Amino acid sequence: MKPSTIDLKAIIRAEGLRYTNQRESVWQELQSSDDHRDAEDIYFSLRQKGINISRATVYRTIEVLVKNNLVRKLDLGDGKNRYECKWDAAHHDHLICTECGKIVEFMNDQVEGIQSDIAREYGFSLSYHIHQLFGLCEDCR
Amino acid sequence: MKPSTIDLKAIIRAEGLRYTNQRESVWQELQSSDDHRDAEDIYFSLRQKGINISRATVYRTIEVLVKNNLVRKLDLGDGKNRYECKWDAAHHDHLICTECGKIVEFMNDQVEGIQSDIAREYGFSLSYHIHQLFGLCEDCR
């Protein structure tokens, strides 16, 4: 069903863009963990691995990945965006521990359905939503 | 049930803080409309009304109001925070039109209940949540 790997080159090219080392590196880096990373994280990790890349390119590349639905941008309200791999993940929302920052993913069909109902009720056509639950995780209570 | 007006002076004093003209002005300004205002809005409105206040004080005052549960801070993902009067409003979440920026408030008990269930399931004790639905409003479709 889901591909075991994504051919970034093909996707990039299909968009009429150029396949570069930097773009591949950012994509690899994002795939390398299930964490919700911020741009600085990614920039630093890549530099540490000896890859030549600039912050500007990290941002610009993420933009490309987001636009192609490979990456999801998360705003957790702390002033910087996080990014998570999207291609292999089902839709989900987030539970965030305000103490340690732990992020747990959840998904609830009922809520998804109700959201549609609410949108309909107010005459909106929904394009996306943000649903984040903040509190203390088991370990931090 | 709900007070027809809030005695900011009493609340401020109870916190061991000083009641000032600027604090009262920001509070009045926030109460004067049901809109979701940003800091610059509030700063400008007050200056236009001839009230002497600085941006710094607007931010610092909002902080005080938020901490005392008089005001709610909203992050709609566009880089600046919005603020809404909280003391006279029942809890609600937001539907946001991505075209014209219209904000509609909604409330759904079922979703509220499910959120608690989800938190329990993952061992979290919930303190607050963000639930925003983005799409096109009736007029913008």
Add this chain to the structure above:
DNA sequence: TTATATGCAAACCCTTTGCAATCCG
């Protein structure tokens, strides 16, 4: 009186942008 609040401007943080150099196709 005297510690808290304010105003100002500078600092901050994350992100974006202009531009010359580089590199993909």
Add this chain to the structure above:
DNA sequence: CGGATTGCAAAGGGTTTGCATATAA
């Protein structure tokens, strides 16, 4: 080769902060 991509550093936008001055209590 030629235009897209990059790196750099500077600019941007919202928010916060340091410090001297003003002010509530």
